[in-house]
Amino acid sequence: MHVDQTEKKWLYISLFVTAVMIGVLTLFAVGSNIHPPSNVETINSDTLHLEGSEFAEDNLGVKKMPDGSYEVRMVAARYGFYPQKIKVPANTPVKFRFASADVLHGIHVPFTNLSTMVVPGYVSEVNTEFPKESVDTPMFCNEYCGLGHDHMWSKLTVVAKEAK
């Protein structure tokens, strides 16, 4: 098959651009474990609130783990995230675990890499660190979940590592 020289150059450049992107993404995914969050873990949304459940009211919020990292458990339910205010330290690994009590929700914190869908029946898990301190950054629902969707948010405060 004859391919014109100019078209070949376009082809080589497109392949080069694609190779650069895939190479950088693969390098950081394999080398630094940076990739889109993924977790397949099922949970019964009907019993989230019951005693003994990981997402019962007493178990929600921020918890310091023995290794110095933090774990945050939150429930998304029309129309809010619970607890509604959380505080975590900067430059410290934080594992977020979200569960939905009703319909499909999403969570997005602007100017951070914390963003995921919260699918009913599944636990969404995101591991991240916040490099900068911030006060009352909104955590928005970014999946349309009903008439009150645009009022659905909670607040995240990132404090200095020593202050927590």
Place this chain on the structure above:
Amino acid sequence: MQKVTSEEEEKILHGKPVGTFALLLAFMALFVGGWLYMYFFMFLEHGPVS
């Protein structure tokens, strides 16, 4: 508009498309540079995620 002479037409039709190559390289540099800037200075600056 000035008419193209037959010599000029010949040169255009059979010469190397230097302008196209320059455009190609400029596009590649801008596209790759922009993508790398966003990845390293916007995405990674917001902290690791997995």
